[in-house]
Amino acid sequence: MIKIVLFTIMSLIGLYGYTQDAYLIKGKLSGDHEGYKVFLRYMNPNGLKEFIVDSTYVKNGNFILKGKLASDMVSAKLHMTALGKELDPLDWKNYHKLDQQEFMLQNAEFHVTGPNIKQARITGGPVQTDYLVLLDIIKPLQQKADLISKKMMENAAAGHSEANKELGPKYSSMAKAIEDAELRFLDTHPNSFASLLIVSNQMGVENPKFEERFNKLSTAVRSLSLAKALQAQLDAQKTVDIGKHAIDFVMANDKGVVVSFSSFKGKYVLLDFWASWCGPCRSEMPFINEIYQKYKDKNFEVVAVSIDSKKEHWLKAIKEDKMSWVQLSDLKGYKNDAALKYGVMAIPRNFLINPEGAIIAKDLRGEDIEKELSKIIK
Known part of the structure; x- marks a missing residue:
């Protein structure tokens, strides 16, 4: 499951006793990558958005990246591309195409050794160790x-x-x-x-x-x-939690019309949190589409809340995955109002709500959605 981290990892010095004030990443690759570009990226300390913080080129199989973290540690990624063949690392469709690896970056010295980034061994720093x-x-x-x-x-x-x-x-x-x-x-x-x-x-x-x-x-x-x-x-x-009443929120749909979640009271509702860049979320859509077509005329509705920040990506995904149910987003990314109210830290995430507005199930996946609905909707 893709995880939405809404906090920064701090105060590790007390546990690990490490106080170096800058990081140094030394790469030594055995493959033929002369002139390839190596990127370092990590999550915005305030939320979801990843961004590239530095890049360099491979020369004679070596590369160096250096800088300083404001926090004690971040979950970071290295990825490498050939010139002219750059891929957007934030597009979920490129996830498996990228020569990349995740590691735990601290203000410490790291060594990256191997035939490429994906197969390399990244060592250094007590947390990564x-x-x-x-x-x-x-x-x-x-x-x-x-x-x-x-x-x-x-x-x-x-x-x-x-x-x-x-x-x-x-x-x-x-x-x-x-x-x-x-x-x-x-x-x-x-x-x-x-x-x-x-x-x-x-x-x-x-x-x-x-x-x-x-x-x-x-x-x-x-x-x-x-x-x-x-x-x-x-x-x-x-x-x-299950048994609690669903929390109301107001948000615009994909047509720009403002919708109140409480307007669906009286129906069974699957409240689904997702994003265009979330591969596991997109993989769930065939199951959701199937149950929506089966139950949409039986007092059932799907309300999808996207934590996207770019409208064009959101709308494109809706079209690609043929989502004909209710689509909402405030395009605030990890600061999405509904996501904050429902304590969403991981996507995909969903809540099944009964006509009285009570939460009766959570985090249903694949065929489990159909199994649960078949028990309560005849």
Whole structure:
């Protein structure tokens, strides 16, 4: 699941005791990449938007990037392209085409060694060292999941989203295997920063499970500001737990007409949070389209809220995925009003709401949406 991180990771010095005030990334690639361009990008500290912070060229197999982080750490990505063959790294359709790798960037010295960026080993900094232990465990599973995800994204980009109905369960199975491996790591590494990352990636699960996992972290790890932000987010999500009443909001639709969410009271509503750049979200659309066509005349509505910031990308995705249900967005990206009210930190995310306005299910995926609706709508 793609994760929306609405906070910055701070205050790591107390746990790791590292105080270098700048980062230095030294790359040594064995492949023939003379003149290729290497980019460094990471998330805006205030929210979703990734941006490129630096770039350089490969010379004699080597490259260097350097700078200074205002925060103690960010989740960053390196990617490399040949001149004249640049791809937009923020377009979800290019995700599997890019020669890229994610790593944990601190003000420390890093070494990137390998035939290319994707296959390189990135070492350096205490947080990345910690993170590599986890990556070595889940890498074989992640590679299999990526192959399925790549095919699903190709299908969606080609307008063949129906083909993903068979691949969806396979991807879910691999995602479950990765989650199980991560939870085993959490059980045995309660004082690891990587365990905190695991817990942060579990914000999409039901709150009782999240709290159980969060409480497995050591006192030292729970004292970090990321952990404190997770605790605050958990408290906020309790306001939209199953059994709670849906929160009203007002937002413009794709035609520019202002819509009040409360106007759908009296119907079963699937409130779905997504974005044009979110591959897993787009892969869910065939399932949503199927249940919408089946139940739209049975007092059921789908209300999709996009956290896009660019209108043209939002409208293009609606057309590509043939979404004929209600489409809303304020084009504020991660600051989307509805997303903030519903404590959305991860997409895809959805809430099933009954005619009385109560939340009766959350985070339904694929065929699970149909199974749930078949129980309540005859």
